[in-house]
Amino acid sequence: MIKKGQKIYHNRRVYFLLFLLPSFAGVTLFVLLPFLDVVKRSFQTAVTGEFRGLKNYGVIFQNQAFVLAVKNTARFTVVCIPLLVLAGLLVAFTLSGFRNASLIKSVYLFPLAMPTATIVLVWKMVFYRQGFLNLFLTKIGEFTGLWGSVTTDYLGTEASFWVLVASYLWKNTGYTVVLWLAGILAIPVEFIEAARVDGAGRWKCIRYIILPNLKGSFYTIVILSFLNSFKIYREAYLVAGSYPQENIYLLQHLFNNWFVNLEFDKMAAAAVCVGAVLFVAIMALQRIWDKAE
Amino acid sequence: MLQVKKKIDGAVRKYLAAGALLVPAVLICLPVLLILTGSVMDSLEMKQYLLPVFREGEGYIRWKLMPDYPTFEHYGRLLFKTPSFFVLFWNSVKLVICILAGQLLVGVPAAWAFAAYPVRGSRALFALYVVLMLLPFQVTMLSSYLVLDRLALMNTHAAIILPAVFSTFPIFLSYGGFRAIPPQLFEAARIDGAGEMRIFLTMGLPLGKSGLLSAMVLGFLEYWNLMEQPLAFLEDKALWPLSLYLPEISWLQAGFALCASFVTLIPAAFVFVLGQDYLEQGIVYSGLKE
Numbered sequence: 001m002i003k004k005g006q007k008i009y010h011n012r013r014v015y016f017l018l019f020l021l022p023s024f025a026g027v028t029l030f031v032l033l034p035f036l037d038v039v040k041r042s043f044q045t046a047v048t049g050e051f052r053g054l055k056n057y058g059v060i061f062q063n064q065a066f067v068l069a070v071k072n073t074a075r076f077t078v079v080c081i082p083l084l085v086l087a088g089l090l091v092a093f094t095l096s097g098f099r100n101a102s103l104i105k106s107v108y109l110f111p112l113a114m115p116t117a118t119i120v121l122v123w124k125m126v127f128y129r130q131g132f133l134n135l136f137l138t139k140i141g142e143f144t145g146l147w148g149s150v151t152t153d154y155l156g157t158e159a160s161f162w163v164l165v166a167s168y169l170w171k172n173t174g175y176t177v178v179l180w181l182a183g184i185l186a187i188p189v190e191f192i193e194a195a196r197v198d199g200a201g202r203w204k205c206i207r208y209i210i211l212p213n214l215k216g217s218f219y220t221i222v223i224l225s226f227l228n229s230f231k232i233y234r235e236a237y238l239v240a241g242s243y244p245q246e247n248i249y250l251l252q253h254l255f256n257n258w259f260v261n262l263e264f265d266k267m268a269a270a271a272v273c274v275g276a277v278l279f280v281a282i283m284a285l286q287r288i289w290d291k292a293e
Numbered sequence: 294m295l296q297v298k299k300k301i302d303g304a305v306r307k308y309l310a311a312g313a314l315l316v317p318a319v320l321i322c323l324p325v326l327l328i329l330t331g332s333v334m335d336s337l338e339m340k341q342y343l344l345p346v347f348r349e350g351e352g353y354i355r356w357k358l359m360p361d362y363p364t365f366e367h368y369g370r371l372l373f374k375t376p377s378f379f380v381l382f383w384n385s386v387k388l389v390i391c392i393l394a395g396q397l398l399v400g401v402p403a404a405w406a407f408a409a410y411p412v413r414g415s416r417a418l419f420a421l422y423v424v425l426m427l428l429p430f431q432v433t434m435l436s437s438y439l440v441l442d443r444l445a446l447m448n449t450h451a452a453i454i455l456p457a458v459f460s461t462f463p464i465f466l467s468y469g470g471f472r473a474i475p476p477q478l479f480e481a482a483r484i485d486g487a488g489e490m491r492i493f494l495t496m497g498l499p500l501g502k503s504g505l506l507s508a509m510v511l512g513f514l515e516y517w518n519l520m521e522q523p524l525a526f527l528e529d530k531a532l533w534p535l536s537l538y539l540p541e542i543s544w545l546q547a548g549f550a551l552c553a554s555f556v557t558l559i560p561a562a563f564v565f566v567l568g569q570d571y572l573e574q575g576i577v578y579s580g581l582k583e
Contacts, residue, residue, distance in 0.1 A: 023400060104315075115517055119554075132356070223427075
């Protein structure tokens with residue numbers, strides 16, 4: 001009997017390896033081995049390949065561009081993610097009361113399908129010094145008599161940061177809504193009905209039943225939004241180029257510029273650092289996922 | 294009486310909520326409308342509206358959602374007189390199709406391996422795949438470059454296609470679909486004498502197709518929008534995908550640019566409309582583990 005069980009397990013292992021082989025070979029060749037090479041290079045000089053210990057790491061942490069980029073990227077994340085999570089929750093919560101919400105959901109999801117390049121000209125028209133946003137603000141000013149004409153240059157000043165925040169929200173609210181909505185709809189109706197019978201009002205239901213049950217979705221949404229926040233580089237690059245206004249100079253710009261200038265030593269050290277931070281974040285997510293199960 | 298009042302209250306609240314959701318929805322749609330109207334606007338008319346851009350100074354740019362002189366001149370020029378547009382369009386199509394086909398061939402069996410044959414160590418390996426899936430391009434850019442350079446693939450389409458084929462994201466999504474099938478079905482088939490390959494092809498694929506299709510839909514939208522990779526790995530502009538061509542058009546040709554944008558948008562919108570259910574499912578799968 002034991003022998004038969006072992007045989008089945010053995011077979012399973014053979015098939016596992018067979019089906020996985022092409023993918024694992026490719027991942028090893030294209031990702032794992034070269035990343036080890038990058039780790040090795042982070043301790044070497046760029047051109048000659050001499051060993052120089054931790055000096056590359058010392059250099060990047062004293063590099064002004066790196067410090068600025070880390071600061072901006074961190075600021076962007078800290079501002080965007082709470083906003084996105086809350087906006088998604090609000091929309092999803094309102095939608096959950098509708099019987100047929102698919103049309104509105106599609107509208108919110110559509111920006112995800114729009115290629116970044118198609119939207120760039122529109123962003124330029126809206127946020128230009130003499131663009132639609134300023135036109136709109138001026139009209140409001142005229143109407144209420146509170147202020148005159150507005151001519152803020154959103155792309156060339158500190159406001160550029162908020163332009164990025166807005167386009168991030170525009171693009172990503174949709175999938176956050178879908179994730180929240182899936183979480184809300186997974187809560188058994190009986191829970192809420194039981195609470196209602198016991199005399200709980202609308203707010204009490206939200207506070208004590210719905211929100212606690214959404215914990216799992218919350219962690220997921222935060223981590224996925226964090227990792228999607230790196231894709232904002234597309235908008236930043238297309239609207240403002242390789243060297244944008246300094247408030248939106250992100251890590252992604254820095255990596256790209258180092259790549260263009262062949263500064264592989266710094267790039268390797270920075271890739272190891274950023275990779276390590278993300279690795280810790282992702283591992284934390286998996287821990288939480290496992291706990292939630 | 295009270296109940297009637299409650300019902301009316303509920304209805305009012307519902308309409309208010311719908312109204313509150315409609316405002317951002319309209320804002321979301323506005324860019325599409327702008328692209329659509331701009332693409333059929335006469336160049337002279339558009340120049341009038343955009344005058345402040347060229348005459349640095351007073352005033353604001355204006356727009357009309359119903360152009361006074363609607364015209365298809367931009368479409369004519371784009372489709373019949375701009376051969377470079379077609380080159381880039383086909384580059385995009387080629388990249389997307391090759392990547393998705395490769396992902397199907399490599400990634401789907403791998404997802405099947407994780408879902409159907411849980412062995413010791415497979416969970417840890419899967420965790421590693423999840424980490425790889427979530428790493429942004431910039432972190433892996435140098436390592437990809439090193440291997441592409443050694444294989445002499447720089448400045449070819451293979452430099453974009455090969456790393457993308459081995460992306461672990463489609464594996465993760467297909468895995469979600471395969472996991473949703475009750476394993477007892479496979480046991481039954483095995484007892485009836487079906488081979489493992491046959492179980493994969495005739496049961497796994499048809500029953501788990503939702504995860505696989507979500508991977509394809511999300512993949513299409515992602516690779517139609519490809520930017521970082523070609524920017525880093527393709528020097529020759531004739532090899533670029535469409536997504537890098539559009540930003541090269543200047544303000545002077547805004548109408549033409551909007552028209553090109555609209556044509557670029559069509560395939561993505563088409564896939565979005567056809568695959569919306571799978572898209573949503575894919576997003577939900579990407580937030581699920583096990």
